[in-house]
Amino acid sequence: MARRFLTAEDVRSAKSREIVVDEQTLVTPQAQEAAAAAGISIRAGGGAWVEPKPDRGPDAERAQRALPNLPEPAEGGEPGGGAVITAVGKNRAGVLAELTSALAQAGVSVHDISQRVVDGYFHLILVVELDPGTSFGPVKQRLECLGGPEDYAVRVMHQRVFRYMHRV
Amino acid sequence: MPFNDHEILETVRMFELETLDIRTTTLGINLLDCADPDLEATCEKIYAKIVHHARHLVATANSITADYGIPIVNKRIATTPIALVAAACGSRDLVPIARAMDAAARECGVDFIGGFTAYVYKGLSNADRALMESIPGALAETERVCSSVALASTRAGINMDAAARFSELVLETARLTASRGGLGCAKLVCFANAVEDNPFVAGAHIGVGEAETVVNVGVSGPGVVRSALARLSPDADLLAVAETVKRTAFKITRMGELVGREAARRLGTSFGIVDISLAPTPAQGDSISDILELIGVDRTGAPGTTVALALLTDAIKKGGAMASSSVGGLSGAFIPVSEDSGMIAAVRDGALSLAKLEAMTSVCSVGLDMVAVPGDTPAATILGIIADEMAIGMVNHKTTAVRIIPVPGKGPGETVEWGGLLGTAIVQDPGKFSCARLFARGGRVPAPIQSYRN
Numbered sequence: 001m002a003r004r005f006l007t008a009e010d011v012r013s014a015k016s017r018e019i020v021v022d023e024q025t026l027v028t029p030q031a032q033e034a035a036a037a038a039g040i041s042i043r044a045g046g047g048a049w050v051e052p053k054p055d056r057g058p059d060a061e062r063a064q065r066a067l068p069n070l071p072e073p074a075e076g077g078e079p080g081g082g083a084v085i086t087a088v089g090k091n092r093a094g095v096l097a098e099l100t101s102a103l104a105q106a107g108v109s110v111h112d113i114s115q116r117v118v119d120g121y122f123h124l125i126l127v128v129e130l131d132p133g134t135s136f137g138p139v140k141q142r143l144e145c146l147g148g149p150e151d152y153a154v155r156v157m158h159q160r161v162f163r164y165m166h167r168v
Numbered sequence: 169m170p171f172n173d174h175e176i177l178e179t180v181r182m183f184e185l186e187t188l189d190i191r192t193t194t195l196g197i198n199l200l201d202c203a204d205p206d207l208e209a210t211c212e213k214i215y216a217k218i219v220h221h222a223r224h225l226v227a228t229a230n231s232i233t234a235d236y237g238i239p240i241v242n243k244r245i246a247t248t249p250i251a252l253v254a255a256a257c258g259s260r261d262l263v264p265i266a267r268a269m270d271a272a273a274r275e276c277g278v279d280f281i282g283g284f285t286a287y288v289y290k291g292l293s294n295a296d297r298a299l300m301e302s303i304p305g306a307l308a309e310t311e312r313v314c315s316s317v318a319l320a321s322t323r324a325g326i327n328m329d330a331a332a333r334f335s336e337l338v339l340e341t342a343r344l345t346a347s348r349g350g351l352g353c354a355k356l357v358c359f360a361n362a363v364e365d366n367p368f369v370a371g372a373h374i375g376v377g378e379a380e381t382v383v384n385v386g387v388s389g390p391g392v393v394r395s396a397l398a399r400l401s402p403d404a405d406l407l408a409v410a411e412t413v414k415r416t417a418f419k420i421t422r423m424g425e426l427v428g429r430e431a432a433r434r435l436g437t438s439f440g441i442v443d444i445s446l447a448p449t450p451a452q453g454d455s456i457s458d459i460l461e462l463i464g465v466d467r468t469g470a471p472g473t474t475v476a477l478a479l480l481t482d483a484i485k486k487g488g489a490m491a492s493s494s495v496g497g498l499s500g501a502f503i504p505v506s507e508d509s510g511m512i513a514a515v516r517d518g519a520l521s522l523a524k525l526e527a528m529t530s531v532c533s534v535g536l537d538m539v540a541v542p543g544d545t546p547a548a549t550i551l552g553i554i555a556d557e558m559a560i561g562m563v564n565h566k567t568t569a570v571r572i573i574p575v576p577g578k579g580p581g582e583t584v585e586w587g588g589l590l591g592t593a594i595v596q597d598p599g600k601f602s603c604a605r606l607f608a609r610g611g612r613v614p615a616p617i618q619s620y621r622n
């Protein structure tokens with residue numbers, strides 16, 4: 001019988017040692033405990049029941065198809081793995097070298113760079129492109145570990161943030 | 169360079185210095201299929217379904233923060249109004265359902281779950297009554313469950329019997345959570361024209377017209393608007409003020425749009441709405457009051473405050489509507505007194521009275537929010553405050569709400585600390601004159617006429 005949920009009460013009132021449910025049926029934690037305690041196996045689709053992927057409903061599928069077609073703010077950089085890195089701190093020798101060598105190691109190429117020093121403090125902007133296949137998270141983590149509280153601070157943001165904010 | 173230095177530094181400044189963030193990413197989950205004649209089974213199903221859908225909500229939001237560098241402060245869950253789900257079981261005590269929701273929220277790592285809700289603007293079903301009567305126990309016994317009751321609507325009028333009972337329940341909730349300064353009431357709100365896609369607690373829930381699951385996003389950003397106005401020349405006229413707010417709201421809302429799209433994609437669900445309400449926090453600078461004072465009132469609550477707030481709310485909506493096709497929820501400016509350092513200061517200085525606050529709510533996005541009154545305030549007075557607010561919403565076709573906290577053992581002028589995002593409140597004086605005779609009448613305020621709108 002198709003059912004959305006299997007509860008502990010369903011397990012307790014089962015007449016056999018095996019309960020067969022749909023693959024989409026959600027077996028509550030209490031039902032799982034009750035079945036384990038009573039030695040009843042819960043089966044679905046020819047094997048033991050495993051928690052299905054969440055069924056997000058009829059709108060979800062269409063939404064997933066539609067989402068990539070929503071217009072993106074397109075101007076200002078190609079869509080893709082672009083990132084904007086900003087660094088601010090006390091100026092000293094080797095800051096730019098530290099950043100760019102970390103970028104080189106991570107397989108990131110620099111597209112544009114701008115730096116200014118005012119009253120001994122620098123601010124640096126790098127627009128970079130990640131190699132296809134390089135994921136953003138680890139690169140961001142690695143760069144933001146550079147510098148320090150008494151030295152300089154690095155912030156890495158996805159280029160999409162800037163496109164959304166500054167382009168229509 | 170695809171972006172100029174000014175654009176890049178502006179964005180970085182918003183996140184680093186002006187506390188721009190996404191206030192909440194809320195996953196709405198329809199629980200109607202959890203209805204069961206047995207209360208225990210209902211609770212089991214509710215727990216199982218919430219955890220099944222929201223297990224990865226926090227990790228997903230965190231992955232968006234990691235990938236885009238946009239902070240997402242809160243991750244929350246909103247459910248179908250529980251009065252609808254619980255109707256089948258016929259139980260008079262629905263506190264066990266609140267416990268199941270609380271346990272599910274804890275399991276998913278979210279701090280609040282909204283949906284212990286009933287719609288009673290015209291009348292009460294048995295389940296609505298059971299839910300309302302369970303509110304004090306539910307809020308006292310659980311940590312994360314938030315409750316809301318829709319007491320009025322433009323089409324139905326105000327259910328004064330329900331509003332009267334709600335007022336008593338507010339007092340009862342305060343009494344049961346007296347050791348925490350009546351904090352249970354911070355998780356309890358009533359509405360006129362409740363919105364069914366609100367991602368913000370305490371009123372978060374998803375209505376019956378919503379999808380099986382949906383992601384709704386609430387943005388923030390009072391600090392950004394404040395800074396933009398602070399940079400404006402003192403000679404700038406009000407059109408320039410509105411234009412500045414509008415442009416800033418566009419940029420803030422875009423962050424909500426980006427996060428909403430990404431969250432929906434990563435969770436495999438549909439993207440509902442971006443709520444563009446400016447939501448203050450007790451943090452310095454993250455204040456709506458500061459914005460009003462920058463627009464030109466000496467202190468929030470002074471004459472001129474309502475018009476400044478009207479301009480602000482409207483400009484936010486205009487900028488936001490351009491930035492996203494999915495603007496919804498409450499969308500405007502929140503004015504929760506205890507959560508806004510500027511508002512607290514205005515109350516302390518005697519600038520902001522309860523009466524002025526009520527006037528402000530006619531042009532803000534919600535209503536009387538996080539207002540503390542003495543713990544011994546009579547139920548009739550609480551009803552009067554609630555019913556006045558409901559009337560503003562009913563007549564003006566807008567959402568209004570009341571989240572009022574009668575603080576046990578405290579009198580007017582005294583301070584209560586709730587801590588965290590809920591902040592600090594100064595107990596306000598509701599006045600000595602009563603509306604007990606109105607309270608005693610009961611019944612319903614008829615729906616207003618829809619034409620002749622002046």
